[in-house]
Amino acid sequence: MEVNFADRMKIVKPSAIRELLQFGANPEIISFAGGYPDPNLFPVEQLRGIFQSAISENGRNVLQYTLSNGLPRLREQLAEKMKREGTACTADEVLILQGAQQGLDLVAKMLINAGDLIITENPTFLGALIAFNPFEPRYKTVPIDENGMVVDELEELLKTTPRAKLLYTTPDFHNPTGVTLSLERRKKLLQLATKYDLIILEDSPYRDLRYQGEQVPSIKSMDTEGRVIYLGSFSKILAPALRIGWAVASKKIVESLGLLKLAADTQTSTLNMFAVSTFLDKCDFDALLLSIRNTYRHKKALMLDTMRGEFPQEVAFTDPNGGLFTWLTFSPGFNAGEFLREKALPLAKVAYVPGATFYPVVQEPNHARMSYSLQSDEQLVEGISRLGEVLRKTGSL
């Protein structure tokens, strides 16, 4: 007889992201679902050379264990990169992570006890919710508009709510909506964090992907109290498979997170850290970013132009200045999850992420997240046109 684990297991709910990642495998489906970067942008030839030299010249070291906080040289390089971009920090304020996702897990493990209050944007990144949920927090949410989190509403919330532990935000090219938090709101957010003694988790994996408009200073760059934990990632700018992300925080926080990192997986791949470090030293990172930005600027415009032509007028969508996503809003009453299952997938052979999954508390059914990064121009136009056709044939949107 098989043991019943369910009665002793903490709740582990299936994730919508996981289901959607599978769509990519069916070649008939044009998927706008996952946040996959365009693989044509991967610096394949440079990475091939880097891996080959690393292993042949330095194999005994790059294949061995190393320090769990990450290769010292890479931590230095990241401190330099952050500093160059306006966020002053030192190498011992940088922790190398197994992708930025690991930062969400480790911060939750460090800070969250069951019942603790986390404040998020509404909607927010699903990956953060699944990282936080095993630690059983409660959530309160703050609405978002074209300038990011509505910080005045946050203030109202903080006035009336018992002490919150953590505020989670993706201020740059927000996942799932694509909007960016304005400078004025960032300043006010920090003031409120000080007043109400909030820790801010600033998750910014898309920050390097701005393709139009002026960069806004990171919240961390204005943090004088060690109140902000910043997360960055190479997944969208070098290659997701390397699994290299990083945290920037006060030295004490990095030490605590580092101990949890050691307990969680010992360390990130020495070889992959070495490869990223070598890329930063020897290759033209700025040229790579330029080509990524040009590509996504073009793809975003192509997706939005095609939607303007092909979608019914009632469908609204955001116009981001960077990142990978646009956020669709259908008429109230439209159920994007049901439509995906019953129309988009079987009839249009197109996938997106139904918006409901991004709401921590009250799920709004009439949204969808679409990514313009993965598909070729042809597939992008084809997919949007097919989806538009099915949408036009459907009565109430």
Added chain:
Amino acid sequence: MEVNFADRMKIVKPSAIRELLQFGANPEIISFAGGYPDPNLFPVEQLRGIFQSAISENGRNVLQYTLSNGLPRLREQLAEKMKREGTACTADEVLILQGAQQGLDLVAKMLINAGDLIITENPTFLGALIAFNPFEPRYKTVPIDENGMVVDELEELLKTTPRAKLLYTTPDFHNPTGVTLSLERRKKLLQLATKYDLIILEDSPYRDLRYQGEQVPSIKSMDTEGRVIYLGSFSKILAPALRIGWAVASKKIVESLGLLKLAADTQTSTLNMFAVSTFLDKCDFDALLLSIRNTYRHKKALMLDTMRGEFPQEVAFTDPNGGLFTWLTFSPGFNAGEFLREKALPLAKVAYVPGATFYPVVQEPNHARMSYSLQSDEQLVEGISRLGEVLRKTGSL
């Protein structure tokens, strides 16, 4: 003013392992501390070729995201490997991990609530304790002798203790003692697990490293109830830097652990999974294992022979049939931690892991863990001789 995180942070204690990993960096110190494999055994040339071909022939795929449970081909290969070695399972009962260490974290996250009881061998693997501790379990321990956990003592414990949730064991070439759990005890352990409804976490990263004696069937191979979660690793047989480990468990458990894996770090490196998969398909894995086993059999014998010649007679040590470690027992009253700090490091320039750190409840100070895997023959003899000299000069051991 800097924010005080301490008042809102869960306890994160520094780890002895982390401190000790640093010894490796000082070239004067001969370290027997870490569980580092011998880098001369890394299949450097084969891995160089594999990475080069993988990226140049298949770069767009091996640098992209993949399924969070791991590359399907690698899961198949691991199911085949387990089956060949006597532990029948299917690919969907295999989960790819960021090293076996991640399995400890994910199982704890899945099962352990604050106050839950975990039973371990005494002593036990420090890495397991630091993975379990953030979930705030209580521990009870079972003594260990030359045939592994004393299962009769486990029975006594289970009779008198309220329901325990999890039994954690490293049955093959136990870390830190090097001993192996006998077949008879494995059978009795499973019977007790059924009778007292215990989940068994069988952590076996050294299983492929048997260099003498007969292999003992895994506990998982005798599990008819889905009661055992098995962890394996390529860290000691291919290269630690690749960070490829795996879990074998019932399909339902693998699904739950997979969702927690997705939340913890999205996935393990696609490239590294592909490299291991290619190695298993195209290279002579058995020849690699043969050379690893020959090397460690020789090094173990050399360390033990040298200790017999150089150490005072009062110092006892285990004689393992595989793995990386021997466990030293000094006279009662000897403090191996103090001796390390005051004599071994400054005078002998030799490092080991003081045994106290491996005890979950009551720490015995008069032990040390020594690894024979990393150092060359010359360094090994030199280090043991230097340590022996300082030990002989010290009065009470």
